[in-house]
Amino acid sequence: MWPELPYAAWRETRDTLHMYLQIVGKVRHTLTPKQADWGHAPLYVTARGLNTSPIPHPNGVFDIDVDFVDHAVAVRRTDGRVDRIRLEPRTVADFYAELMGILDRAGLHVEISTMPSDVADGIPFPEDAVHAGYDREQANRFWHVVVCVDRVLKEHRARFPGKASPVQLWWGSLDLAYSRWHDGGESAAGFWPGDARHPLPVFYAYTTPKPDGIESAPVEPAGAGWSAELGEFLLPYEDVRTAADPRETLLAFLETTYAAGSDRGRSG
Secondary structure, three states, rough: OOOOOOOHHHHHHHHHHHHHHHHHHHHHHHHHHHHHHHHOOOEEOOEEEOOOOOOEEEEEEEEEEEEEEEEEEEEEOOOOOOEEEEEEOHHHHHHHHHHHHHHHHOOOOOOOOOOOOOOOOOOOHHOOOOOOOOOOHHHHHHHHHHHHHHHHHHHHHHOOOEEEOOEEOOOOEEEEEEEEEEEEEHHHHHHHHOOOOOOOOOOEEEEEOOOOOOHHOOOOOOOOEEEOOEEEEEHHHHHHHHHOOOOHHHHHHHHHHHHHHHHHHOOO
């Protein structure tokens, strides 16, 4: 089942969780050796939530696991030590202080950029007493959506024999996506849960550089279309969720928008 994800119902949880995940992601981004295409930054979907993958530190290796079943964030070290933070209504400032405190006490001190990324009018994490909402059901629902999307994106990615990124969650914009590289450039596709500017969860797809005439290319399903404002194809999440076969509906969007941006699509 693909759950509903109405933006208004989980807005407070979404905005707070977004900041929590930015803090977790920035720890990985700061400590992990830099990779091309920001491969050292994103988070990955797991059977219980999201994970950083192992993070190297001069004093040891650890990961940070975000569990949307037990609703906890765990800092796990290779020596077996585990420290947890409960996911519950708390300010971003409090979450930031507790996570940094856990890392310091474990000898894993790190200094991250405390300004949120890709967020208009962001509040520094240590000062953010505005975002403090966390509803367990809504957070779990978001994760279930991401799990459903992750499976289909990975299936589509596996069909491509060339260079492709992993399917990964970008904590700056809070979208789950992956990219393919081909002679025509880079084609990316993913899922975004929406924000205050666009309060509607959507799937998106684009190619850079933008091919001439891509706006008029035929894409599926019927609800998909080109957004002149955003410069990419969009498909409402609700159209996929309520389809007779959500998987096939999403695969049709991913394949036809990729074809529209690639040489084979434009030559047809």
